[in-house]
Amino acid sequence: xxxxxxxxxxxxxxxxxxxxxxxxxxxxxxxxxxxxxxxxxxxxxxxxxxxxxxxxxxxxxxxxxxxxxxxxxxxxxxxxxxxxxxxxxxxxxxxxxxxxxxxxxxxxxxxxxxx
Amino acid sequence: xxxxxxxxxxxxxxxxxxxxxxxxxxxxxxxxxxxxxxxxxxxxxxxxxxxxxxxxxxxxxxxxxxxxxxxxxxxxxxxxxxxxxxxxxxxxxxxxxxxxxxxxxxxxxxxx
Numbered sequence: 001x002x003x004x005x006x007x008x009x010x011x012x013x014x015x016x017x018x019x020x021x022x023x024x025x026x027x028x029x030x031x032x033x034x035x036x037x038x039x040x041x042x043x044x045x046x047x048x049x050x051x052x053x054x055x056x057x058x059x060x061x062x063x064x065x066x067x068x069x070x071x072x073x074x075x076x077x078x079x080x081x082x083x084x085x086x087x088x089x090x091x092x093x094x095x096x097x098x099x100x101x102x103x104x105x106x107x108x109x110x111x112x113x114x115x
Numbered sequence: 116x117x118x119x120x121x122x123x124x125x126x127x128x129x130x131x132x133x134x135x136x137x138x139x140x141x142x143x144x145x146x147x148x149x150x151x152x153x154x155x156x157x158x159x160x161x162x163x164x165x166x167x168x169x170x171x172x173x174x175x176x177x178x179x180x181x182x183x184x185x186x187x188x189x190x191x192x193x194x195x196x197x198x199x200x201x202x203x204x205x206x207x208x209x210x211x212x213x214x215x216x217x218x219x220x221x222x223x224x225x226x227x
Contacts, residue, residue, distance in 0.1 A: 006158070034214050043204060043219040044159075093158050095215075104208075104215070106151075108158040 002028050002098045006107030013084055013114055021079045021110045023094030029074035030096035035067075038091040038109075047092075050077040084114040117142045119218035121205050127224045128195055136190040136221045138179075138205035146207040148172075148181055148188040149215070153202045162190075162203070195225045 003026040013019050023033055031052045036044040048069050049057045056069035066088075068080040077096075081088055093109040122137040140148065150162040150172070163172030168183035177192045188205060205218040 041220075041222075043217045044215075045217075046214055049214060095159075104161070106159040106161075 002096075002105040004030075004094065004096050004105045004107040006094055006110055008110060009108060010111045011113070013112070015085055015114055016083055018080055018082045019084055019112060021081075021092055021094075021112075023077045023079070023096065023107050025075045025096045025098070025105075028096075028098045030077075030098065031074060033071060033077040033094055033096045035069060035077075035079050036093045036095070038093060044093060047079075081112065084112070086114045088112065089114045117146070117207060117209050117216045119205050119207055119216055121203075121218035121221050123219075123221070125222040125224055127226065129226050130197055131194045132225075134190070134192040134195045134199075134223070136203055136205075136223070138188045138190065138218060140186050140188065140205070140207050142186075142207055142209055142216075144210060145183075146209050148179070149206045149208065150177070150179055150188070150190050151204040151206060151217075153204065153220070155201070159204065195223070197225045197227050199223060200225045 005024045007022050033050040035047045037047050038044045046059050047062045050069045050071040052071045058064045071077040091111050095104050095106045097104050118141045120139050147166040149164045151159040152162045153159050163174040165172040165181035171180045179188050179190045202220045202222045204220045206215045
């Protein structure tokens, strides 16, 4: 089946630094990937839609200069949290659409802790 | 707009009990409906789905029927196990190729 690999699974960084999270589709090409954020005990909130070869589409209220998304190939999208602050601490999950009958696959998520 | 409402948890059951997690939705058009499960420390896994009215999705003993008349997609399982302890998310996808709208999730704890 379709597999989406997300790395790192956990990261702790200092306030003010930047962190890059990778989302890879391992056995299929994904023209579209999605980035979600999950606050503790809350649901997933879509942050942005990442399109291969073009700019990402951000949801209302998401700072695009803070959450940089790059989808440079059909198998890789990256989310960079720039100048991270403690309030950016969260669980970030990506998903990729394989195509056909709703072939969405989620990554295992990245828990970011900013200290 | 599109939205998903789930029963609030946490839900605590004894092993072999019957499970129902209610889910209702609001959407324009004819969305597809999904249940996702998140085990502790892991990402989301698709549990089941239904793409049109009256469809029944089923997997691992879980079932949910797409009810257009009541705009519902309730999740049921006849006999839960400790290993079913997780957070369950109801979600809809408005049209093909668009992203998901998730419900708030329902935490299920099954006690031995």
